[in-house]
Amino acid sequence: MFFIRDRCEGLLHDQSITNREKKTGKLEGTSLSKGQIPFNMEKDIDRRCLEHAVHMFMKTGTAEDAFDIFFCYMEMFMGDYHTSKRMIEMLSEFEQNASSLLTKHRDHYSHSVYVFILGLAIYETSEFFRRTYKEFYKFEDEHKAAHHFLEYWGLTSLFHDIGYPFELPFEQVKSYFEDTGKTFDSKNDPFITYKNIEDFISLSEDEKNAVNALDDNLYSSACNICNLLALNINEKLGNEYNVDVESLTETITDKPIHPDKFGGFMDHAFFSSAILFKKLVEELDKLKPEHIDVISAIMLHNSFFKFFITGNYKKNYHPLNAQLHPLAYMLMFCDELQCWNRISYGKNSRRETHPMWCHFTFSGNKIIALYAFDTEEQNKIDHYEYEYRQWEANAKIGDMPILKEYSSIKTGKFLDDIQRIVLLDDDKINLNVGFKTERAAINRTVYMSDSSYTSLHNFTVALFGRRKHKYDGVMFLTAEDIKELEDSFSQQSLEFQLSSVSRAKHFAEYLHNIGCFYTDRPIGLEMLSEFTPEQMAVIGPLEHDRWENEKYYMGWVYGTKYQEITNDKKLSKALREQFRMNCLLGVDYDDLSEEEQDKDTKPMELLIKLIKQFDGLRIYKL
Numbered sequence: 001m002f003f004i005r006d007r008c009e010g011l012l013h014d015q016s017i018t019n020r021e022k023k024t025g026k027l028e029g030t031s032l033s034k035g036q037i038p039f040n041m042e043k044d045i046d047r048r049c050l051e052h053a054v055h056m057f058m059k060t061g062t063a064e065d066a067f068d069i070f071f072c073y074m075e076m077f078m079g080d081y082h083t084s085k086r087m088i089e090m091l092s093e094f095e096q097n098a099s100s101l102l103t104k105h106r107d108h109y110s111h112s113v114y115v116f117i118l119g120l121a122i123y124e125t126s127e128f129f130r131r132t133y134k135e136f137y138k139f140e141d142e143h144k145a146a147h148h149f150l151e152y153w154g155l156t157s158l159f160h161d162i163g164y165p166f167e168l169p170f171e172q173v174k175s176y177f178e179d180t181g182k183t184f185d186s187k188n189d190p191f192i193t194y195k196n197i198e199d200f201i202s203l204s205e206d207e208k209n210a211v212n213a214l215d216d217n218l219y220s221s222a223c224n225i226c227n228l229l230a231l232n233i234n235e236k237l238g239n240e241y242n243v244d245v246e247s248l249t250e251t252i253t254d255k256p257i258h259p260d261k262f263g264g265f266m267d268h269a270f271f272s273s274a275i276l277f278k279k280l281v282e283e284l285d286k287l288k289p290e291h292i293d294v295i296s297a298i299m300l301h302n303s304f305f306k307f308f309i310t311g312n313y314k315k316n317y318h319p320l321n322a323q324l325h326p327l328a329y330m331l332m333f334c335d336e337l338q339c340w341n342r343i344s345y346g347k348n349s350r351r352e353t354h355p356m357w358c359h360f361t362f363s364g365n366k367i368i369a370l371y372a373f374d375t376e377e378q379n380k381i382d383h384y385e386y387e388y389r390q391w392e393a394n395a396k397i398g399d400m401p402i403l404k405e406y407s408s409i410k411t412g413k414f415l416d417d418i419q420r421i422v423l424l425d426d427d428k429i430n431l432n433v434g435f436k437t438e439r440a441a442i443n444r445t446v447y448m449s450d451s452s453y454t455s456l457h458n459f460t461v462a463l464f465g466r467r468k469h470k471y472d473g474v475m476f477l478t479a480e481d482i483k484e485l486e487d488s489f490s491q492q493s494l495e496f497q498l499s500s501v502s503r504a505k506h507f508a509e510y511l512h513n514i515g516c517f518y519t520d521r522p523i524g525l526e527m528l529s530e531f532t533p534e535q536m537a538v539i540g541p542l543e544h545d546r547w548e549n550e551k552y553y554m555g556w557v558y559g560t561k562y563q564e565i566t567n568d569k570k571l572s573k574a575l576r577e578q579f580r581m582n583c584l585l586g587v588d589y590d591d592l593s594e595e596e597q598d599k600d601t602k603p604m605e606l607l608i609k610l611i612k613q614f615d616g617l618r619i620y621k622l
Contacts, residue, residue: 003124004051007146012043012076030493033323046076046494052553054117059112060533061341063092066113067456068498073154075494079283082486085457087279105471106471107343108161114341116157118334118360123149125362128428129330132322137290152290156327157334160298163271166194170259170266186264187386194256201225201253201274204468210287219292225274226252233447241309251308252299262307269302297328306421317422333422335427339405340371353377353384353406356434364536366430371409373437379515381406381437409435448517448622449508459504460497462610463603464489476518477610499550506546507607510539511619518617525620530608536601541589543600555586 017039027035029042037045039448053068074081090386092109123129123146130145139145139205170192179182184191185443194200200223211228212220222228228239230248238244254261273295280291296494305328310317322329340355373381384403388410392402401407408414415433418424424431463476465485477485489497511517515534516528531539585603589597611617 001051001054003120003146004047007124007143008047008150010040010143011047011147011150013040014043016225030491031218032492034491035565042493048554049494050076052455053451057113058117061110061114063107063110064456066110067505068501069113069116070158071457071498071501072494073181075159075497077151077154080490081457082455082490083283084279087159090165091162100472101466108164111338111378112158112161114338115160115331115334116154118338119153120150121360121362122330122334122367122429123153125367126365126429127323129326133326135219136326136414148290151292152327153330155291156294156297156331158336159276159294160272160301160331161268162275163273166256166271167266167268174264184264186260191259191264192266193259194488197256198224203228204281207281210281214287214289214292216529218289225344227275228277229273229290229296229299232292233300236296236328237309237320240324243309252304253302254364262303265303267302267304268302269299275298293325293327299324299330299438300325300328305332317420318422319419322428329422333418333541336418336421337369353380353403365426365428366432368432368434371405371435373406373435374436375439375588378437404414406435409433444570447508447512449511449519454502456501459507459607459611460500461485461489461505463607464492464500465606495554499547500544500548503543503603506606507604507611510542510604512539513542513556514525515622517622518611520616520618521619522618525622528608528619528621529606531601536604539604540597540601543604544589544592544597545615547600 021027021038027038029035029037029039030044031037031045050069050072057065057069059065066150071081074084074088078084078586088109123133124609130142133149134140134142134145134171136149137145139148157263163461173190173192174184175234203224211222219228223233227245227249229252233248234243234245250429252270255267255367257267265463277295280287284291304362305320320329320332337358340358342354353373356374357372359370359372361368361370380403384401384407387401391398400411405414408417415431418431461482462485465477465488488498492500508518514531589600592600608619611619
């Protein structure tokens with residue numbers, strides 16, 4: 001959070017706009033609507049939104065709070081969330097709905113946000129990495145280097161697993177053999193592969209133009225995405241690891257069509273890189289060489305570096321130095337470190353013991369990671385310890401007992417594996433790893449409401465639409481209606497968009513407090529079609545409290561002279577609305593006017609109708 005608050009001061013500021021504002025007297029920043037505040041002030045508030053989103057996610061670790069960080073990043077650096085949301089939501093939907101068929105699978109949605117935050121912490125605390133990054137990208141100014149890292153590290157970390165939906169079907173077929181008690185053999189057993197890959201990796205005219213327009217002419221010869229990745233990786237790692245463009249291109253191309261060449265594994269990193277590249281060309285006005293660094297870092301992070309670039313069995317094997325490819329180094333390092341608080345979807349994964357939390361200490365070049373296991377799992381740990389002692393007493397004959405991350409950390413394998421991937425030493429970054437058992441430390445409240453519920457953006461836009469009288473009370477929104485509402489919603493500042501998101505996220509809590517829940521499964525209980533006055537009397541104060549807490553966190557303070565300000569016709573309607581919100585802070589719900597109370601309750605009445613349309617959800621009474 002200090003990295004965002006202090007080191008990223010001035011993020012996305014534009015001095016030319018400030019000069020224009022001074023010259024014309026017209027503000028160009030957006031709050032509730034355009035032209036209300038200075039442009040750079042809007043960007044400072046956006047940065048505060050990201051900081052707050054990070055803070056909330058670190059308290060809960062939930063997918064709903066991970067959503068806020070994805071939302072902030074995409075609004076700040078990629079235009080808006082709506083244009084790219086499917087890349088992120090597909091990952092979450094596939095994991096929730098398809099991963100239970102796998103033998104082994106754990107969350108990658110919240111995991112990506114943890115990786116992002118961990119990278120910010122390492123950048124903030126490691127003088128070595130900051131210096132390395134500045135030298136690699138030729139920065140003199142500390143703030144500009146931090147701004148650059150936030151943008152391109154965010155792109156690398158948050159999107160590094162978006163190709164996982166392509167790996168899941170492959171793993172489901174493999175799981176069939178494990179379910180029948182047979183080890184999967186890619187030489188003899190059937191497996192999934194992908195056809196028409198040539199069209200997928202080919203460069204469209206727009207993509208060719210984007211690549212040819214790069215400041216670095218290194219990529220002018222790129223014939224497809226695989227070759228583009230190979231050119232970038234070869235430039236950075238070719239001499240160090242004795243690889244060349246031809247072999248790199250061939251191996252990357254084989255990833256989706258010949259998993260049998262890679263021990264029977266499908267590499268989601270390939271699809272993540274290709275999907276992100278196509279999306280960047282589609283959404284951005286211009287590609288930069290750093291964007292190619294991002295997709296090559298993603299390509300390297302899963303298995304490509306470990307099993308091809310270095311070749312774990314080659315004599316010249318050595319871990320990656322951050323000075324060769326800082327983004328790839330940070331991604332592989334953080335991806336390995338982040339093994340705590342990951343939801344287990346796979347059948348076997350749910351039975352295993354994983355760390356629930358991790359306590360980090362950063363001091364100089366040293367990082368101490370203490371992984372915490374829940375005391376509720378102590379019986380599994382005790383059983384493992386007994387088996388391990390028996391194995392040692394038996395001269396270590398036979399297979400060593402394993403208890404997932406616990407045994408890996410205990411035996412030193414966890415640290416050894418990281419040190420085989422990224423270069424760690426006293427002069428650069430030094431890592432110590434340990435473990436402990438403790439009571440669950442995650443501040444998380446779980447409600448009975450359950451569904452895919454990934455379409456937070458859709459719910460948010462629908463709730464926002466109540467402000468437009470033509471949609472007030474509408475039972476069904478057409479595609480044209482939704483498009484109009486999305487365009488209108490995107491005109492708000494990031495702060496007020498997130499406020500609408502927060503309202504939608506708290507719906508499960510409100511239902512819990514009136515003895516109800518939602519689900520996408522048919523259940524033999526009484527359905528709720530509308531809220532009673534008594535139920536709204538419970539929901540209203542809860543929504544007002546949520547709104548107040550949100551404003552306090554964002555730095556709002558008490559206002560004065562409410563009637564005088566709101567009746568001042570010299571002020572714009574939007575400015576009067578801002579002053580109104582200041583003045584309502586600290587006012588008890590019961591003391592609000594009926595009009596103000598309606599602003600807390602009416603959106604909830606609308607959501608009960610729209611939730612069925614968007615996600616097929618039903619609300620039931622307990």
